[in-house]
Amino acid sequence: MSITNTHNIDLKKLFLIAKDHIIDFLNTGDYQPDLRLEEAKFNEEEGVWDLVISYLLKNENILDNAELSPLNIALGQRKFERIYKKVKIDKEGKLMGLFMYNK
Amino acid sequence: MKLIDANSLIVLILGLIDPTQISKNKRTSIYSEKDFLKLLHVIHSLDELITIPNVWTEVDNLLNRGGYLKYDYIMQLKALMNNTQERYLGSDVALSRDEFWNLGLTDTLLLELSKECDLLITSDSDLSDFAYANGIVVYDMIKERNKDFN
Numbered sequence: 001m002s003i004t005n006t007h008n009i010d011l012k013k014l015f016l017i018a019k020d021h022i023i024d025f026l027n028t029g030d031y032q033p034d035l036r037l038e039e040a041k042f043n044e045e046e047g048v049w050d051l052v053i054s055y056l057l058k059n060e061n062i063l064d065n066a067e068l069s070p071l072n073i074a075l076g077q078r079k080f081e082r083i084y085k086k087v088k089i090d091k092e093g094k095l096m097g098l099f100m101y102n103k
Numbered sequence: 104m105k106l107i108d109a110n111s112l113i114v115l116i117l118g119l120i121d122p123t124q125i126s127k128n129k130r131t132s133i134y135s136e137k138d139f140l141k142l143l144h145v146i147h148s149l150d151e152l153i154t155i156p157n158v159w160t161e162v163d164n165l166l167n168r169g170g171y172l173k174y175d176y177i178m179q180l181k182a183l184m185n186n187t188q189e190r191y192l193g194s195d196v197a198l199s200r201d202e203f204w205n206l207g208l209t210d211t212l213l214l215e216l217s218k219e220c221d222l223l224i225t226s227d228s229d230l231s232d233f234a235y236a237n238g239i240v241v242y243d244m245i246k247e248r249n250k251d252f253n
Contacts, residue, residue: 011133015252036228036249041132054228076204082229103229 011040018053018087021095026055033057038084048096051087056080104153104188105146106217109161109209110226111244112154114139115146116166116183120175130165131226133248145224145242149186155216156191157209159184192216202233214239 015037026033039052059081062068068077084103088096107115114131117124118139125134146152166176197203197211206214210230217223217239225231226244234241 012252015249036245037133037252038228038245039129039132041129056232073201074204078205080232082232 011037013093014040014049014051014089015053017089017093017095018051021087021098022053022055022085025098026057028057031058043088046088047091049089049091051089052084052101053087054082054084056082104220105151105222105224105242106213106220107146107152107154107158108213108223108225108227108230109158109165111142111224112158112162112183113165114142114226114244116162116176116179118142119179119183120172124172128165134226134244138244138248141247142224142244145222149183150188152187153190153216153220154187155209155212156189157212159189161209190216206230206233 018037019035022035023033033055035053035055037051038054039050041050042048043050057080059077059079062072062077062079068079084101086099086101088099090096110130113128114125114134117128117131118136122136122139125131125136125139163180166180167173192212192215194208194212196215197208200211200215202214203211206229210227210233213223213225213230214233214237217234218237220239222240222242223230223234224242224244225234228243228245231241231243231246
């Protein structure tokens, strides 16, 4: 069955498709990355759904017990960072691609 | 006081104009009339609502377009501005905060003002993350909406 435009049902279906792929890709184990659907629009030109998904990840560049230095903070580094991705899903519910996204 | 950010204010304005417009706007595409009604419940009374000039500017940049909704938009904007409160915070307040690097001008000012408010209403996940980390009580519209998807 193709995913068209019955708003609420479709969004849940689309989100779960994206979530399955991203969770698999992130491989975070027991950690729940607060995965969220941020935006969802049907792209008429390409005939696909454009979703923006965000998730919260531990910043692996900062040591576990290290306090953030003023320089870390000044450069916008945090112990956790929210990542945004654009996901394209076709009308049949197939994930077409996962892209970098700057908010 | 309940402090509101730009995207949540856009949901409020579009909902007051015509709730079917909410899901048609790119910035509010995941929301529905149900989310608008929940937002009204949280706001409770317009005179409890406060925001900053930067938020009104962002809202106006996004909604003050041509088309058949323009008149309704202007009317709702006037009504909301007349019935809510506005607080000015200088941009230098944001520049002096470390969060400015991550949140930018408007959201850093919102974070700062939220420390004096009872509730921050936001539909920005970054602002929400920083607010939670600062112990601020948040009504996170994206988090609420995503409860329907899990």
